Amino acid sequence: MENDFLVDSEHLSPAALEKKHRLENDPSSRIDHMKYLEGMDQIDPSLRLRVMKEMAEYDPSEYTVRDVQRALEQETCSVEDLKALLSPAAEPFLEQMARRANRVTSRHFGNSVNIFTPLYIANYCENYCVYCGFNCYNHIRRLKLDSEQIEHEMKVIADTGIEEILLLTGESPVKSDVKYIGEACKLAKKYFRNVGIEIYPVNVDDYRYLHECGVDYVTVFQETYDSDRYEQLHLAGNKRIWPYRFEAQERALMGGMRGVGMSALLGLSDFRKDAFATALHACLLQRKYPHADISISCPRLRPIVNNDKINPKDVHETQLCQILCAYRIFLPFAQIVVSSRESRSFRDGITRIAATKVSAGVSTGIGDHEEKYTGKKGEAEGDEQFDIDDDRSLEEMYRDQEAAGLQPVMNDYVYVQ
Secondary structure (H helix, E strand, O other), X not given: OOOOOOOOHHXXXXXXXXXXXXXXXXXXXXXXXXXXXXXXOOOOOHHHHHHHHHHHHOOHHHOOHHHHHHHHHOOOOOHHHHHHHOOHHHHHHHHHHHHHHHHHHHHHHOOEEEEEEEEEOEOOOOOEEOOXXXXXXXXXXXXXOOHHHHHHHHHHHHOOOOOEEXXXXXXXXXXXXXXXXXXXXXXXHHHOOEEEEEOOOOOHHHHHHHHHOOOOEEEEEEEOOOHHHHHHHEEEOHHHOHHHHHOHHHHHHHOOOOEEEEXXXXXXXXXXXXXXXXXXHHHHHHHHOOOOEEEEEOXXXXXXXXXXXXXXXXXXXXXXXXXXXXXXXXXXXXXXXXXXXXXXHHHHHHOOOOOOEEEOOOOOOEOOHHXXXXXXXXXXXXXXXXOOOOOOOHHHHHHHHHHOXXXXXXXXXXXXX
């Protein structure tokens, strides 16, 4: 491998710098990314193997205009139809796809759009993912909020009217262990009706414990379903183990979670094949666990340090719109989430067509909600994971969605005791 991934090297100790260069330049120094580590749950691989096989066989260039027309004529969308709708041949049919997606969205979700916000409680990470701002070789301000700081952040957020929160950490089982995350989730249940987590993948028993602490749903990004490209981008840490990450959502459902979310980070590899694998993964999980709430996201790679050296494969807004319309047509009942990585105009447009969930009042930093919401600087802040594009507050987002004829929803789930 060429020495493409140099991030903040001047801040590393000689020993750390030597190890980093070895990981980048000597593939034999890395652990096998397809082999489970000791202590990792191994479950039935059938679903994973099906997705891998279908993705390997998918060639978007093989599909024709007639294939796309045939897909749009069908009452229901098959896997083969999905492949056509994600192909380059479907690009001229974006308007027809948008109209079809809008009809499907209206049929199953009406005009509602759910609103949530993320809360990062720690940014320590033990992985070397070359595209991520949190990676262990980046020289950033690291911070782990204690229980008092976490509760303060939650109070600030809850006071805005937010009722659904997504708790996030860097991927460090040492600094942010499952017990620490569980205690944060117990605090979150005091302030929010729905609690989600986006953390490092864990075993079934750990997900069961977190569910008992109040977690409703788990989101895990596969980043890319291309296992070869995944190996090139995840050079060290537990995250390097591709199959363990792939199976995280299923382990979460086995642990009792109500719902799971998934995504590829579009731009790391062939975005059409990654989008196909994401949708197929979601579909197969829904069939296997019909009681589960399934959500699917569509983040694009955001600019980071040395972004140009990752050789990103750009995904333009029209292509992202094509993907989201295909998702909606193929997955009528799935929540489709569009994050604040995207522009205000794009998010406003796509919620009229296919998306049913958006974030508001977003910060990807640690401990800075008080400053963001009130202008008063907090006592401790840690650096953000990536830059956002849409920084609207809840009030602004709520107003804009209403003005577009949509119904903002703060909570759509009721627990019956």
